[in-house]
Amino acid sequence: MTDACGLAPAGLFSNAERAAVYRAIRERRDVRGQFRPDPVDPATLRRLLQAAHDAPSVGLSQPWNFILIRDAALRGRIHDAFASANAEAADRFPDRKALYSSLKLEGILQAPVNLCITCDRTRGGAHVLGRTHDPATDLYSTACAVQNLWLAARAEGIGVGWVSIFRPDDLRGLLHLPDHVVPVAYLCIGHVTELYRQPELQSRGWAARLPLDELILEDRWPAS
Structure with missing residues (x-):
């Protein structure tokens, strides 16, 4: 029941509902090589896009757009752009190059759905409520949309992988993005049979999750 201002009662989710939310957060994985070829049901994909669109945004500016990349030839060119940037990136880890290369x-070529989520830096006009003193908040808002989609996908049994190794101008050119639109996330989306029990980079020995207690501060940054 709502009042005349459109307010609704706030309250806890049920135990099962809360457990499902925390499970999706805890078990979300960045999927790279476990995609199955079977297509994602259009209704499911629509739910994922709606979850992304339901994200919070500064000043309710909703700066995101969702570009579905279906053309096989275009995906091939995007994969080539990744491969070129990835070869460059490998050289930046000389002591771990073999592990990096593995x-x-x-x-990009395996997942049935490729999606680029962009941020329109002009949406909402010259002055957006909440963005007047930090122009980057539209980018943060778009990242919230990415996370919403990712968590919804986990609940749907759909894998998502964020491909971040691109030269931005390469992706911008391939997708014909105007100057005021930024490619925030290039996502590969599809059904998966298995997921790593812990983040893949942790399983493969690249990095480990930091203990939470080491990251909690009180009132100010500690003196050095």
Whole structure:
């Protein structure tokens, strides 16, 4: 029941509902090589896009757009752009180059759905409520949309992989993005049979999750 201002009662989710939310957060994985070829049901994909669109945004500006990349030839060119940037990136880890090169960091050609989520830096006009003193908040808002989609996908049994190893101008050119639109996330989406029990980079020995207690501060940054 709502009042005349459109307010609704706030309250806890049920135990099962809360457990499901925390499970999706805890079990979300960045999927690279576990995609199955079967297509994602259009209704399911629509739910994932709606979850992304339901994200919070500064000043309710909703700066995101969702570009579905279906053309096989275009995907091939995007994969080539990734491969070129990835070869460059490998040289930046000379002591770990063999491990780096063994990691599969994308599923561009394997995943049945490729999606680029962009941020329109002009949406909402010159002055957006809440963005007047930090212009980057539109980018943060778009990242919230990405996370919403990712968590919804986990609940649907759908894998998502974020491909971040691109030269931005390469992706911008391939997708014909105007100057005021930023590619925030290139996502590979599809059904998966298995997921790593812990983040893949942790399983493969690249990094480990930091203990939460080491990251909690009180009132200010500690003196050095």
